[in-house]
Amino acid sequence: MNDLHATRLDLLAGGTDARTKMERAIDISRSAACQHVFTRTMFDEALQASSTSDPASRLAGLAFTAKDLFDVEGQATPAGSAVLAHAPAAKADSPAVARLRAAGGVLTGRTNMTEFAFSGVGVNPHHGTPANASDPAVPRIPGGSSSGAAVSVASGAAFIGLGSDTGGSIRIPAALNGIVGFKNTARLTPTAGALPLSTTLDTACAMTRSVRDAITAHEILAARRVTAGNAPLAAYRLAVVKNVFFDGIEPAVANAFERSLKMLRAAGARIVEIELPELAELGAINATGGFSAAESYAWHRLLLERSGAGYDPRVAQRILRGATMKAHEYIDLINARRDWIARVEAVLAPFDAVLSPTVPITAPSIASVAPGAERDEEFFRVNALLLRNPSIVNMLDGCAISLPCQAPGELPVGLMLWHAALHDDAVLAVALQTERALQE
Template identity: 65%
Template sequence: MKLVCCFAHQIATWATQQSLTIIACDSMLSDLHTTRQRLRTGQTQATSEIERAIQAAQSPACQHAFVQTTFDEARAIANTPGIQTKPLAGLAVSIKDLFDVAGQTTCAGSVVLKDNPPAEQDSPAVARLRRAGAAFMGRTHMVEFAFSGVGTNPHFGTPVNPCSTDVPRIPGGSSSGAGVSVATGAAFIGLGSDTGGSIRIPAALNGIVGFKSTARLVPTQGALPLSTTLDTVCAMTRSVRDAMLAHELLAQRQVTRSSAPLAAYRLAVARTLMQDELDDTVSRAWQRTLATLRRAGAQVEEVNLTEIGQLQSIQAAGSLAAAESYVWHRQLLERNAAAYDPRVASRIQRGASMSAYDYITLLRERQRWISQMASALQGFDAVLSPTVPIVAPPMAELAPGLARDAAFLRVNALLLRNPSVVNMLDGCALSLPCQTADELPVGLMVWAGALRDDTVLNIALQIERILQK
């Protein structure tokens, strides 16, 4: 009951402050590339940009997006001589509360770890962004232990989707604060993770860009694990070209740019599962986007891709996330289960019923399935699908409580359904917005198999240009 009351109070407080109208989620926000150009030409200063980001972070639209802020550190970085010559030029970056930052305690959205000692060093992802000139704004809110696509957290308050114009809506998760920080202007890059959609879901629901790279390309050390097999370190941005830069910095590799037009690529659209249960807004945006791309010369072909339908039976005995998270959490749960978000604890505890046979079989079946998918997609450069089948639902419909648990589980499953296909594929994917100005955000997902990252990024860049005309 206490969690329900806290959640209801949060919604009421937010609604009062905002009068159910949001001034953020502004499509006119400059991306990082544009801002760096303005820095080079003297039209702005890194210190001025940091003050704008701090103002956004302190606004009602960004409430609960950060669990810890480091504004003074960000100001100091922005004021460093020569900072604008670095790739990130002293501009604002947020860090999901999953990553080690030297001198800070990594809590992963939980109270269970609050007494842990501070990290002795930065995680590789944080260190790479720091060397590139990032001005870190602070640690962002997340679903406890990254185990949900909805974005709620009963311990620290849940950030509200800044694109809502009627009622408070969910931000999507698990990288919820990261998404809100980018959508409101509090950060140009939101560092996060993606195990089953945790970057692409909030990107889709908040009207921004989220790129999930091939998992092996960015080290996961120094990030609290959910699934050691599926976890991917990646980021949200305001544009595809910013996503390219963020990926290059995190993966320490150069993306091969292509000037080929969209018509040069062969794109598949999966009939199986990924177009099911689309709500009216997503369906309208999806069909309109496909028509726009075809008019622009895109080769878009519907394919059955029935292999996607096998995933439910492959995971019938349990998921990789359940099995692998239970290994990490078992002793913590035995000592302190009452301190967990019950919805998170129940998902982790499902791993307890999986046998070694179940787990090894799942790994083997996954590899067989990846091979089948590769054969089915041979000749295609990428696949298009809705990132998620629904727009962000109202928060009140998913508030904690037994009466709403069924609704929560249904929404969580819908949000994870399409993105998680790519994680099981060991693939890469980018979500970019495809809604019109009068619609709630809708994400278009461009995806492919492992190590096709550059192709996905180049195709997404072409699509973004077409949709923005």
């Protein structure tokens, strides 16, 4: 499946046209592969826009999708919920949507998501759950919360899936669907016009088919240029953190990760193993509920009073945990995080990037975690495993990218490259070289 860059070159060379590509994207969007992917589509408008697009623009009239929590002018912003289905229409596009459109992208639809973005599994009891694109034989979870956005990219329905990442909501579905997901340093991209989960941790970002496409999407969303360079892997110093990230890891994920390290070392990478004992502190730091519970409850409390029966019970349960956090506990959390970040940054300072499994498991079946009280225990077990590794980067206020690293015929496995805040360009530079090494 060609990425955005290759397709754009084909357009410029006259080998195809944007309308033809849009017709193909819409056909896929309407197929069984994209069942439950969209909460709303704009196919007629998309065909018209692609017909008059500029092939020299950065996105060249090609398809992108937007997670259901981003404002689109003239539409409600339900965020995967039933209780906001009839909310007032947005008066303008969110900056993220507007920037992708201004760069020549064509929005084909709003994508399904975990209700209010509060889960890494991707199950939605209101709109159905889109099946992972990797396994047509067994309907597997897509990962969340940007579930539909991931499947839209992995299936070929879009080149860019705009989403958000609060504790892994871009990287988890990217890893489980075998695509690329880049979570930039949060402050670099605007979250205005996006319904919040945690104003402290939310990041507007995207999933793509390649690292070079991830760079393009980030440059558009952040209105900045990435300086990635073209240095070989040997020019970078990389670390592997051995504690926490590998707890409960499935053999398939462990094997794919170790195979990836072997391939990177063969390509010249200098990789050292380090301990990061500060990770053991996160449980105590977040013991009173963490930022997502407190900040989501602040936003939802009145809506819960009016319409709580309409919420996904699993989501409501997590939001309501924020009701018990006291003001001094929230301030203590802010201060503890600031101190923790400083100490972790000091440990990571000698390195250009850290390598970890994005998540420690492959995608389980939808049936095993589908809505129902009898499956709640398994749902929350899977959710905790999926969020554990990527959420460390959010707590660090860092940046991270997930790349597919499985062998042909295997279920998708994500390799995460990450670092502290504002190391985005270095992480992307290493990711470019890593992607090449893994594909050789």
